[in-house]
Amino acid sequence: MAAAPRPRRRPTVIVGSVDSSSSSDDEEELEDEEVEDASENGDEDKGKGQSGASLEKVSGKKLSSITISLKKVCKVCKENGHQAGFQGATYIDCPKKPCFLCKMPGHTTMSCPHRVALEHGVVPAPRRNKQTQLDYVFDRQLISQIQKIKPTFIIPDKLDRVVVKFHSRRITSLEFHPTRSSVLLSGDKKGQIGVWDYNKPNEKTIYGSIHSCIVNNMKFDGRNDFMLYTSSSDGTMSYTDLETGIGVLLMDVNPNGWNGPASWRMLYGMDTNLDKGLVLVADNFGYLYLFDIRERVKIGEPILIHRKGSKVVGLHFNPVHPDLLLSSGNDHFAHMWDIRRLESGSSLASLAHGRVVNSAYFSPHTGSKIMTTSQDNRIRVWDSVFGNLISPSREIVHSHDFNRHLTPFRAEWDPKDPSESLAVIGRYISENYNGVALHPIDFIDTSTGHLVAEVIDPDLTTISPVNKLHPRDDILATGSSRSLCIWRPGLEDEEKETERKKEFIFWSADGLGNLHKNAYNLRKNKSDLHGNYRDRDRLRPKRTE
DNA sequence: ATAAGATGTGCCC
DNA sequence: TGGGCACCCTCTTA
Numbered sequence: 049m050a051a052a053p054r055p056r057r058r059p060t061v062i063v064g065s066v067d068s069s070s071s072s073d074d075e076e077e078l079e080d081e082e083v084e085d086a087s088e089n090g091d092e093d094k095g096k097g098q099s100g101a102s103l104e105k106v107s108g109k110k111l112s113s114i115t116i117s118l119k120k121v122c123k124v125c126k127e128n129g130h131q132a133g134f135q136g137a138t139y140i141d142c143p144k145k146p147c148f149l150c151k152m153p154g155h156t157t158m159s160c161p162h163r164v165a166l167e168h169g170v171v172p173a174p175r176r177n178k179q180t181q182l183d184y185v186f187d188r189q190l191i192s193q194i195q196k197i198k199p200t201f202i203i204p205d206k207l208d209r210v211v212v213k214f215h216s217r218r219i220t221s222l223e224f225h226p227t228r229s230s231v232l233l234s235g236d237k238k239g240q241i242g243v244w245d246y247n248k249p250n251e252k253t254i255y256g257s258i259h260s261c262i263v264n265n266m267k268f269d270g271r272n273d274f275m276l277y278t279s280s281s282d283g284t285m286s287y288t289d290l291e292t293g294i295g296v297l298l299m300d301v302n303p304n305g306w307n308g309p310a311s312w313r314m315l316y317g318m319d320t321n322l323d324k325g326l327v328l329v330a331d332n333f334g335y336l337y338l339f340d341i342r343e344r345v346k347i348g349e350p351i352l353i354h355r356k357g358s359k360v361v362g363l364h365f366n367p368v369h370p371d372l373l374l375s376s377g378n379d380h381f382a383h384m385w386d387i388r389r390l391e392s393g394s395s396l397a398s399l400a401h402g403r404v405v406n407s408a409y410f411s412p413h414t415g416s417k418i419m420t421t422s423q424d425n426r427i428r429v430w431d432s433v434f435g436n437l438i439s440p441s442r443e444i445v446h447s448h449d450f451n452r453h454l455t456p457f458r459a460e461w462d463p464k465d466p467s468e469s470l471a472v473i474g475r476y477i478s479e480n481y482n483g484v485a486l487h488p489i490d491f492i493d494t495s496t497g498h499l500v501a502e503v504i505d506p507d508l509t510t511i512s513p514v515n516k517l518h519p520r521d522d523i524l525a526t527g528s529s530r531s532l533c534i535w536r537p538g539l540e541d542e543e544k545e546t547e548r549k550k551e552f553i554f555w556s557a558d559g560l561g562n563l564h565k566n567a568y569n570l571r572k573n574k575s576d577l578h579g580n581y582r583d584r585d586r587l588r589p590k591r592t593e
Numbered sequence: 594a595t596a597a598g599a600t601g602t603g604c605c606c
Numbered sequence: 607t608g609g610g611c612a613c614c615c616t617c618t619t620a
Contacts, residue, residue, distance in 0.1 A: 123614075124614050132614065134615070139614085141615095142614070145614075148614065148615080157615090217618095218618095357607095359601095404602075404603095423602085447615095450614090451600095452616080453599070453600055453601085454616065478615055487615085511616070529616085
């Protein structure tokens with residue numbers, strides 16, 4: 049049956065595996081069959097068994113293992129006949145698996161209804177029409193504080209400055225300085241904390257001895273602009289003077305040192321509460337620790353706030369109601385707590401998610417909305433903290449579910465949006481932009497689920513899970529692998545835009561604390577991409593009504 | 594240029 | 607309930 053093509057089997061297979069797009073379907077089919085022969089030799093198959101046996105005789109196991117490794121199987125489902133992976137800059141899904149974007153079976157990412165350009169899908173929550181009494185109270189008391197007319201969204205979508213290799217490992221957290229507007233703080237996987245004035249690119253500092261591994265959270269002391277609280281997977285919480293780099297170790301949850309990975313406590317969530325004089329941190333075993341700022345002591349015993357043994361990923365205090373705390377965990381829940389009554393199992397509300405919750409934030413002004421990011425590829429929004437929290441007001445399908453080797457994606461509110469609807473989040477799956485696979489940073493109107501803008505630059509090819517919007521300026525900071533990026537709004541004026549492009553600065557650090565102004569490393573097809581990018585600008589709404 | 598490896602989470606038993 | 611293993615669009619370094 050397959051006797052004729054066999055003699056040229058090996059070269060054909062090798063070529064096919066190296067450049068699969070050039071080989072025809074027929075050849076692929078034959079290769080598949082042959083491979084099965086080789087791997088199944090010893091079977092009583094008639095014609096096939098013979099050739100398999102001779103293969104074995106001639107070159108033994110080595111040859112057969114080579115043949116197997118070149119087998120044209122799908123790397124996802126391990127079946128023959130199709131392959132998942134990149135074809136050029138487009139990723140082809142395995143058709144046997146549920147959609148990689150929305151997780152529903154029956155279609156792939158390419159044909160997913162949620163992948164419609166510029167509009168990710170919104171799933172209306174089932175209980176939307178049931179108003180509770182609390183909803184009514186909310187409407188009366190708080191709705192007046194929320195702007196009804198949406199403001200103009202100004203999207204910082206032009207890459208302004210980049211620092212690469214400033215950090216030696218990937219960036220895990222970002223924070224703008226509360227008063228010095230152009231100062232950005234960045235924490236990395238190695239525990240280093242960078243301070244960078246992006247308007248004076250040479251003014252940058254790295255503090256390397258505050259933490260020894262992942263900086264999970266940074267939070268300024270609201271009363272002292274140069275003091276910073278940080279929490280880390282090294283199990284410590286520190287309070288550091290950014291002018292000097294001198295810090296105080298406030299808490300170490302591994303007082304007995306290292307006793308293996310199973311017992312090592314790491315601090316993930318952290319937030320401060322000035323009204324109460326508290327810093328709260330939470331660990332990877334489900335426990336919450338309270339720390340008294342004035343007395344500089346731990347308060348009481350740790351409280352189990354998520355499933356025992358599961359990581360508490362994030363903590364956030366309500367900006368208006370200082371008694372309300374939001375926690376998110378990898379037990380698939382976000383919980384809202386009254387910190388006056390903090391006991392295991394006594395949360396005010398339990399927000400169920402399909403998978404791990406990466407983050408949960410109150411809205412920045414009224415504190416009346418909640419937005420969560422979950423590994424089930426959904427951003428969930430609850431419109432009223434005091435209303436029905438059983439199911440979210442909206443679920444927005446968005447690709448952000450990769451969880452290994454990447455900092456978890458978190459949808460963050462735009463602190464400048466008085467309507468509390470604009471959010472920013474990096475996207476995991478790439479889009480083919482004129483032949484280059486890029487991972488955009490998405491701006492989403494969470495009141496509608498519409499994608500307001502997708503921010504890309506042809507030279508930023510890595511995924512951007514860490515994003516922070518400036519509290520006052522129209523600036524976006526992005527941590528993408530080891531690169532730090534500053535984005536500003538594109539100028540309407542073409543001439544000014546060209547002018548700015550001339551000033552575009554691409555900096556790199558040499559690891560000795562020096563920054564170098566580099567020649568901008570143009571990609572071969574960069575001009576094409578910019579053309580494409582400009583076209584996309586046309587689609588980007590500047591205002592929404 | 595290619596390959597390994599650092600990793601977190603889910604799901605299996 | 608816990609250990610073992612598999613794992614879809616990474617990124618860096620050897």
